[in-house]
Amino acid sequence: MKTMTCKQLGGACDKEFRATSFEEIAEMSKQHGMEMFQLKDEAHLNAMNKMRGLMQKPEEMKAWFENKKKEFDDLPED
Ligand SMILES: [Zn+2]
Numbered sequence: 001m002k003t004m005t006c007k008q009l010g011g012a013c014d015k016e017f018r019a020t021s022f023e024e025i026a027e028m029s030k031q032h033g034m035e036m037f038q039l040k041d042e043a044h045l046n047a048m049n050k051m052r053g054l055m056q057k058p059e060e061m062k063a064w065f066e067n068k069k070k071e072f073d074d075l076p077e078d
Pocket of ligand 1: 013
């Protein structure tokens, strides 16, 4: 298992997610983001707006994703 925080995954808080694959952790952070969206948490709404801007540019989104995946892969197992 590896650990990444909401912030590390483009979010806005220090909540930790633990998973064995990047796809899994990305999904957990997405679920958390949607919860925060429903609670209208301002910090997360801002972070999501930024991500949404990124998603408009597939090349940049891909680079972001690859970058985060590498960060995940480089983390020590815990
Ligand atoms: Zn968060």
